Amino acid sequence: MDRYDRLNQLGAQNPLPASPDEAVLERVANPCDAPYMVRLVAPEFTSICPVTGQPDFAHLVVDYSPKDWIVESKAFKLFLGSYRNHGDFHEACTTGIGQRLVREIDPLWLRIGGYWYPRGGIPIDVFYQHGTPPEGLWIPDQGVPPYRGRG
Amino acid sequence: MDRYDRLNQLGAQNPLPASPDEAVLERVANPCDAPYMVRLVAPEFTSICPVTGQPDFAHLVVDYSPKDWIVESKAFKLFLGSYRNHGDFHEACTTGIGQRLVREIDPLWLRIGGYWYPRGGIPIDVFYQHGTPPEGLWIPDQGVPPYRGRG
Amino acid sequence: MDRYDRLNQLGAQNPLPASPDEAVLERVANPCDAPYMVRLVAPEFTSICPVTGQPDFAHLVVDYSPKDWIVESKAFKLFLGSYRNHGDFHEACTTGIGQRLVREIDPLWLRIGGYWYPRGGIPIDVFYQHGTPPEGLWIPDQGVPPYRGRG
Amino acid sequence: MDRYDRLNQLGAQNPLPASPDEAVLERVANPCDAPYMVRLVAPEFTSICPVTGQPDFAHLVVDYSPKDWIVESKAFKLFLGSYRNHGDFHEACTTGIGQRLVREIDPLWLRIGGYWYPRGGIPIDVFYQHGTPPEGLWIPDQGVPPYRGRG
Amino acid sequence: MDRYDRLNQLGAQNPLPASPDEAVLERVANPCDAPYMVRLVAPEFTSICPVTGQPDFAHLVVDYSPKDWIVESKAFKLFLGSYRNHGDFHEACTTGIGQRLVREIDPLWLRIGGYWYPRGGIPIDVFYQHGTPPEGLWIPDQGVPPYRGRG
Amino acid sequence: MDRYDRLNQLGAQNPLPASPDEAVLERVANPCDAPYMVRLVAPEFTSICPVTGQPDFAHLVVDYSPKDWIVESKAFKLFLGSYRNHGDFHEACTTGIGQRLVREIDPLWLRIGGYWYPRGGIPIDVFYQHGTPPEGLWIPDQGVPPYRGRG
Amino acid sequence: MDRYDRLNQLGAQNPLPASPDEAVLERVANPCDAPYMVRLVAPEFTSICPVTGQPDFAHLVVDYSPKDWIVESKAFKLFLGSYRNHGDFHEACTTGIGQRLVREIDPLWLRIGGYWYPRGGIPIDVFYQHGTPPEGLWIPDQGVPPYRGRG
Amino acid sequence: MDRYDRLNQLGAQNPLPASPDEAVLERVANPCDAPYMVRLVAPEFTSICPVTGQPDFAHLVVDYSPKDWIVESKAFKLFLGSYRNHGDFHEACTTGIGQRLVREIDPLWLRIGGYWYPRGGIPIDVFYQHGTPPEGLWIPDQGVPPYRGRG
Amino acid sequence: MDRYDRLNQLGAQNPLPASPDEAVLERVANPCDAPYMVRLVAPEFTSICPVTGQPDFAHLVVDYSPKDWIVESKAFKLFLGSYRNHGDFHEACTTGIGQRLVREIDPLWLRIGGYWYPRGGIPIDVFYQHGTPPEGLWIPDQGVPPYRGRG
Amino acid sequence: MDRYDRLNQLGAQNPLPASPDEAVLERVANPCDAPYMVRLVAPEFTSICPVTGQPDFAHLVVDYSPKDWIVESKAFKLFLGSYRNHGDFHEACTTGIGQRLVREIDPLWLRIGGYWYPRGGIPIDVFYQHGTPPEGLWIPDQGVPPYRGRG
Numbered sequence A, B, C, D, E, F, G, H, I, J: 001m002d003r004y005d006r007l008n009q010l011g012a013q014n015p016l017p018a019s020p021d022e023a024v025l026e027r028v029a030n031p032c033d034a035p036y037m038v039r040l041v042a043p044e045f046t047s048i049c050p051v052t053g054q055p056d057f058a059h060l061v062v063d064y065s066p067k068d069w070i071v072e073s074k075a076f077k078l079f080l081g082s083y084r085n086h087g088d089f090h091e092a093c094t095t096g097i098g099q100r101l102v103r104e105i106d107p108l109w110l111r112i113g114g115y116w117y118p119r120g121g122i123p124i125d126v127f128y129q130h131g132t133p134p135e136g137l138w139i140p141d142q143g144v145p146p147y148r149g150r151g
């Protein structure tokens, strides 16, 4: 199974990349030729608000239909960790992560939902989609529960 | 049924009291001598943050065991409305409402849960209790769902 | 099984009693001597507000530990239906139903939770308990979901 | 990052605008050229009923696809706060907020769901949509839980 | 605001109409010309089973896109109250209410979901729709939780 | 109201039919000419596994658009009860019930969802549909919660 | 492990016992001497109403602290199946099953919750407990969701 | 009922197949000619991570529209058990199971959702679909709750 | 209201403290002399795993009964932010935060629940309590939903 | 921080122990002297049924109050993995794991809840507790949702 052996992040330990640009996103050859959809849920995302300098937090859900490559989840976790000290608005972070993944694995189609924790009581969610889903691709709703305030 | 006729707020229309001190809290004679518990849920409470001047919102739940008087719900709604332009911390507002009700209807026992909407992503809940519940009083949990952030 | 044959309401059809006082509450002999708890959930209760003349609605949950008699559920449904045109406050209705059941079946212990639909956005719940539960009686929480307003 | 520096509301403190007309709605340049959707959830909205003078409350959810500008959430919160003493029906308030946002940031498309707290036990929800979504825009359901009455 | 002053039911008290035919359904001029959807949730509906004479209960949800008129919620509550002593099957009641609303306010489109309480353990839901929704009208699912029996 | 008087099952008591073939399915004339959808939820269905002889249980949900006849719920309950000692696979029972209803009331369209209790930890659901829904018929999702295993 | 080999029901197929009295309840030696609690959930229970002859359904939850024997789940399933044609009230069935289990495995303590499906819209739950729990036995709530009617 | 007698796995006991290739997938003749959908939920799936050698777990949901054959659930359980010591990525396992089922029963259409337990806090879901659903086939959402992290 | 003016963090902007030791925890004089409970929910906590160097995330809930001082929520948010680059085990972080708060505001009683995101599929929760609650203090359950894995 | 360096499992990769007896359970020195409670949730547990040879699955929740040692979660995961080919009843496995942990880390107190997936539709839960909780230890309910069958 040669497609596994070039993977060094999965088993080993890696220091957190300093910034998104410095992060390396390992990938594995797609094991299945027919079109299918992969969903990655990352409930542990944090970046910095560019104006207040305070931490921002979000629950990210990425859906994509792989062509030649699939994202390796530990590499994806390290890449997301590279935003820990990165300052930008929710909209820029969410679409930026989506576009970076597109450049790295060139999927048939990809979308990312960014469900950000509220500030001043108002949460902002960002939904970005790249390309058109392959004909007949089954795409279930992300179904992330809506923000419920209190009561 | 003489206990109903002195009630003028229930049927009629009343302007919102300007402040908590100016609010009149109508009450009705307790129709039942044996001890029992009443729960009032007010999901529509708003007051002002004393430091930022911005609005604060909360979901309030009052439990009490009436002695001679029960709170009339429309009067209670008008009284809560009197906080619309009142500035104080969550702790002061919540305990203040509890203590005001105690002064007005002199219950056997009373407690109030204040479940405030988050600021900076952190909600504050305040739980205040006055007196000791009568022996054998059945007191179900308020069961207000915990704050779930996102995801 | 002689304890069943005196029951005429269960199989037959009965007109709705005109008022609580006119309602007959059929009962069946308790089939089990050891202490146990029965829960009756009546989500379809309606009465009249004594001041506005408008309909009020409630979800009622009765818990009791039978001595010699158990409540027959169809008779209980007819008895609750007798409140359809009866005017009284939530507190009076709820405690009144509890006290009537105590008079009719003389249970070891009984409690009733009245979860009323909101007026002016504020729902009122009433919790009444008669007697002390028999030693070692298992009494699960009624667990009726709290009122959640909107959002 | 010049697009951030013209933002004075985010970091600073601002008094609540007296009315919707007086409210200034700050905006930030859209950081991403490809079409995407933003969702703003405001669970803390209150206005005044034009007939009874009593407070009304609502949970608002705004979805829009930005063209040149994105709404800054603190500005949005101040703008919503300007309705605190504004009298109008649920339908007028909800569609009015949607149309004001359209005038301010000229989005590709926008919709607003207004989930109002009940009066007399009946809540009213208002759903308004402006323009046609860009081809291929991913628009998840708002998924706000339906009103559940009691029980 | 002339469109409000002809409304006498909202502030005042009205006796319950004796039957649906006798009920007057007040309406208010539509405040917004662009197409939008209104949802009215009535969890407190009761009528009479024509065969058994026993009460029936239902949770009703009405969605409609107003043309010239919007339904005033207190008038709607009084109209629904007129079914309290009206005998008919679930199907007839639900479609009947939908068709009466169509006659009264002549909406662009309307639908009504009737979620009836079970008899013999089997609940019946009725879904009726009048007309075709205006092009591009946003119509969220009613999302009323399905009947869950026990366990 | 002649359409009601030929109904003898609703008020009276009937022994359980011995098998599906022997069950009589009473029907009532459709009270509404415009197309609409009816949903019947039967959480109390049981039949026999043809191989092991052990009981099988299921939660059934039937949706149909009536033409001339509507199913009377008590008759439907008796018909379902006729499967109590009937041996067949989940697929055969579910589609069989759907097809029998089609023969009995000749609806414009009908579908049945059979949500069977697990065996060996694996539940089987069966979804059968007869005919094409009338143009513009509103068909909400059945929304039966998915099987959640444990945890 | 001799304690397993006398078990013939687990692997083999057994016809359904004709009545509770005829049912054999196999048991296995208790593998652990320290006190602990076992919970058996049986969502598939059905018996017959003694008055109407119609089927009744219930969700049963048994908690017990074993002494020398534990109940084997397949034997328990067959024993419950023996009620399929047995006529008795909810109270008698529930307490009867609890008392039969006590006779068969002589536990330190046992309780049974019977959560019956509604008739006439009113479900009846029965809670029976035998003996006093051993000192320090951890007994989590059964937590079966309360009956939610509709809406 | 000849279509049942060739089934030996359902009643009998079978050792777990050593690998997917060695697993035999028994099938039963399709009892219904009209198109319908079957859903199999398998919450108890485990395989091995090819890189770390550690166990992986998943909740699988298979939807298919049978042509000549239906999957027998016990055979399906044994086939899934054959992955217990099989090493492969989530994507390969999920699509592999879907493609094997297609080869075995040649359905009109099939899809499989693989909802894998998280590693490093990130769960991966895989959605694979084979063929195009028959015209008019009713396909409800799988509705598996999204991964919620903590809080 | 002098107790508010010494508060500089609430309105102003503050850089994130470099470590817990460097963080200043502002406090406000307790506005209410009677005993009551305050709950702070912080869903956005992150620290570093001391062994792997990877980020850890947690949902924190602090309950305390104030004596002379209450925690100011913005100061609390800044203090929690000081853990962003701090390496320690879940147990040490959770109890450490609880003990620091005790030193800072000297409450009558305090407890902290740390609900950590899973690693290797296993989440760890830590529950620490300092002192004995004042007699008669009402302490609702934290009620944070248990970790549900998948399915 | 010497207490971390003897930990080799956390960072490194370890083959799955062949049986519970062969599994080594690494531990870390308790970082906090005051009593507190730790909860470990393991939703991915599988063992073998001793009679049928088929796989069994469970969701395990361990609560304990550490004295000198805390369980390291990766070591705990490897130890649980050692049951993958181990044959025993649910009761024996659950209490066995609890007792092994007690021997390894000698806690002040410990309890384990085993929530097993159903067989024949009936799930078995096992609750075991060792020792008496330290005076004043805060022990939240495990709150694992009850088994809900179908519907």
Ligand SMILES: [Ca+2]
Residues within 6 Å of the ligand: A141, H141
């Ligand atoms: Ca969908």
Ligand SMILES: [Ca+2]
Residues within 6 Å of the ligand: A148, A149, A150, A151, B043, C148, C149, C150, C151, D043
């Ligand atoms: Ca709310």
Ligand SMILES: [Ca+2]
Residues within 6 Å of the ligand: A118, A119, A120, A121, A122, B118, B119, B120, B121, B122
């Ligand atoms: Ca906030």
Ligand SMILES: [Ca+2]
Residues within 6 Å of the ligand: A043, B148, B149, B150, B151, H148, H149, H150, H151, I043
């Ligand atoms: Ca979360």
Ligand SMILES: [Ca+2]
Residues within 6 Å of the ligand: C118, C119, C120, C121, C122, D118, D119, D120, D121, D122
């Ligand atoms: Ca109301």
Ligand SMILES: [Ca+2]
Residues within 6 Å of the ligand: C141, G141
């Ligand atoms: Ca409790």
Ligand SMILES: [Ca+2]
Residues within 6 Å of the ligand: C043, D148, D149, D150, D151, E043, G148, G149, G150, G151
């Ligand atoms: Ca309800």
Ligand SMILES: [Ca+2]
Residues within 6 Å of the ligand: D141, E140, E141
């Ligand atoms: Ca939709």
Ligand SMILES: [Ca+2]
Residues within 6 Å of the ligand: E148, E149, E150, E151, F043, G043, J148, J149, J150, J151
């Ligand atoms: Ca059920």
Ligand SMILES: [Ca+2]
Residues within 6 Å of the ligand: F141, H141
């Ligand atoms: Ca849908």
Ligand SMILES: [Ca+2]
Residues within 6 Å of the ligand: F148, F149, F150, F151, H043, I148, I149, I150, I151, J043
């Ligand atoms: Ca699960």
Ligand SMILES: [Ca+2]
Residues within 6 Å of the ligand: E118, E119, E120, E121, E122, G118, G119, G120, G121, G122
């Ligand atoms: Ca019923």
Ligand SMILES: [Ca+2]
Residues within 6 Å of the ligand: G140, G141, J141
């Ligand atoms: Ca408890």
Ligand SMILES: [Ca+2]
Residues within 6 Å of the ligand: H118, H119, H120, H121, H122, I118, I119, I120, I121, I122
């Ligand atoms: Ca993990």
Ligand SMILES: [Ca+2]
Residues within 6 Å of the ligand: B141, I141
């Ligand atoms: Ca409690």
Ligand SMILES: [Ca+2]
Residues within 6 Å of the ligand: F118, F119, F120, F121, F122, J118, J119, J120, J121, J122
């Ligand atoms: Ca099973």
